[in-house]
Amino acid sequence: MATTFDTRALTRPVTPPEVSAFRRAKLASGDPRWRTSWWVGVLVLVLFAVVFPLVVGANVGVLARSATAGLVAGLVLLAIILAVGIILPNRGSRVRWERMLRAEEFARANAMEFSPRSGSPPYQGAIFGVGSDRKVVEHVWSTRGPVADCGTYRYTTGSGKDRRVHTWQFAAVRLEGPLPHMLLDARANNTFLGSNLPATFSADQRVSLGGEFDRHFDLYCPQGYGFDAFYLFTPDLMAHLIDHTQALDVEFVDEWMLLYSRGGLSPTEPRTWERLAQISDTVARLMRDRSRSYRDPRVAEQNRQALAAVGPVAGPPSIAPQGRRLRRGVAWRSIVFTAVVIIGYQLLRHLVNSD
Known part of the structure; x- marks a missing residue:
C-alpha cells in the first residue's frame, strides 16, 4: 500500500x-x-x-x-x-x-502528534548528541507507520562571542531490524572543506560502489563490512537514492534510517511530506526488506565461539559490536585551512606593520 x-x-x-x-x-x-x-x-x-x-x-x-x-x-x-x-x-x-x-x-x-518544542531526540546519528541546548522545534511524530519523526533540530556550540546555534531539518524512518552503521554523505551539500555534517568519520571506512552512485554520495561503513554494503545497496536501491535523496545526507544506525538537510525537510511544508512518502515507498521500503532479512555473519561466529566457551547464548539476531558504530575521524582539511588562514593573517599584519 x-x-x-x-x-x-x-x-x-x-x-x-x-x-x-x-x-x-x-x-x-x-x-x-x-x-x-x-x-x-x-x-x-x-x-x-x-x-x-x-x-x-x-x-x-x-x-x-x-x-x-x-x-x-x-x-x-x-x-x-x-x-x-x-x-x-x-x-x-x-x-x-x-x-x-x-x-x-x-x-x-494523519494520526500523528505535533509539538512546538521537544527535547533532544534519542537517535544516535551524526547530527545528534553534539553541543548543548539540544531541542526540536515544529516537531511532528508518530508511534505508528514507517515515517516516525520530522522536525527542525537545533543545538548550540561555543560560548560568548563564539556561541553559535546550528539548525538542521531531519526525518526518521523505522526499519524492521538493525543494520550496520552506514552513512551516505551527499556530495551536493558539501563544501570545498568537505562534508557539511558536524561529525567526521575515518576515511579508511569509505566504500566505493562505483559508477554514478559515487558521484552523488560518499558511503561510509565499518571496516570489514564492504561486502555487506554491496549486498544491501543493490542497483535498484542506488537508483532510488539518487532520484529521491541526492541532496540529503542519509544515515542507517540501529533500526533507523535518518535523513538530514539544512533546508529541505520542513515539517510545515507539503512538499516535505510528498517527498517522505516517495522515500518511504522506494528507498525505505527496500531497506525495510533488507533489514528484515539481513543477518550479520560475525554475530553467528561470535555466538559459536561463546557457545563453545560458556554454553548457549540467548537473544535475537543483531549486529556485531564492530559494526554498530562508525569510527570518528579528524577533519584535517578544515584544520589545515584554518591554520593557513591564521598564518596568512599574521604574515599580512607583519608586512603591514613593517611598512
Missing part, C-alpha cells in the same frame, strides 16, 4: 480569529511547550528605543546647536523604532502561530 499524507491542512486558508483563538487556547492550557519568551524581545526593544533616540537626539542637537531640533529628531526616531518594533514582531508572531495551527491540524489528520 502506497504511503500518503493528507497535506490539505498545511495549505488551507486560515483566518485571524482562528489563529487568535488557537493561540489563547494553547497559552491557557499551561503546557510549557507553548510558552514564549516575549519579555526578552520587549526588554531589548525598550532599551533600544530609549538609548538610541537619546544618543541621536543629543548629537543632532549639538550639530544643529538647537535643543529643539535634537528633541524633535529623538522623538521622530523613537516613533519609528516603536512602530517597526511593534508591527514586525506582531506580524512574525501571527505567522508563527498560523504555521503551528496548520501543523497541528496536519498531524491530527
Whole structure:
C-alpha cells in the first residue's frame, strides 16, 4: 500500500480569529511547550528605543546647536523604532502561530502528534548528541507507520562571542531490524572543506560502489563490512537514492534510517511530506526488506565461539559490536585551512606593520 499524507491542512486558508483563538487556547492550557519568551524581545526593544533616540537626539542637537531640533529628531526616531518594533514582531508572531495551527491540524489528520518544542531526540546519528541546548522545534511524530519523526533540530556550540546555534531539518524512518552503521554523505551539500555534517568519520571506512552512485554520495561503513554494503545497496536501491535523496545526507544506525538537510525537510511544508512518502515507498521500503532479512555473519561466529566457551547464548539476531558504530575521524582539511588562514593573517599584519 502506497504511503500518503493528507497535506490539505498545511495549505488551507486560515483566518485571524482562528489563529487568535488557537493561540489563547494553547497559552491557557499551561503546557510549557507553548510558552514564549516575549519579555526578552520587549526588554531589548525598550532599551533600544530609549538609548538610541537619546544618543541621536543629543548629537543632532549639538550639530544643529538647537535643543529643539535634537528633541524633535529623538522623538521622530523613537516613533519609528516603536512602530517597526511593534508591527514586525506582531506580524512574525501571527505567522508563527498560523504555521503551528496548520501543523497541528496536519498531524491530527494523519494520526500523528505535533509539538512546538521537544527535547533532544534519542537517535544516535551524526547530527545528534553534539553541543548543548539540544531541542526540536515544529516537531511532528508518530508511534505508528514507517515515517516516525520530522522536525527542525537545533543545538548550540561555543560560548560568548563564539556561541553559535546550528539548525538542521531531519526525518526518521523505522526499519524492521538493525543494520550496520552506514552513512551516505551527499556530495551536493558539501563544501570545498568537505562534508557539511558536524561529525567526521575515518576515511579508511569509505566504500566505493562505483559508477554514478559515487558521484552523488560518499558511503561510509565499518571496516570489514564492504561486502555487506554491496549486498544491501543493490542497483535498484542506488537508483532510488539518487532520484529521491541526492541532496540529503542519509544515515542507517540501529533500526533507523535518518535523513538530514539544512533546508529541505520542513515539517510545515507539503512538499516535505510528498517527498517522505516517495522515500518511504522506494528507498525505505527496500531497506525495510533488507533489514528484515539481513543477518550479520560475525554475530553467528561470535555466538559459536561463546557457545563453545560458556554454553548457549540467548537473544535475537543483531549486529556485531564492530559494526554498530562508525569510527570518528579528524577533519584535517578544515584544520589545515584554518591554520593557513591564521598564518596568512599574521604574515599580512607583519608586512603591514613593517611598512
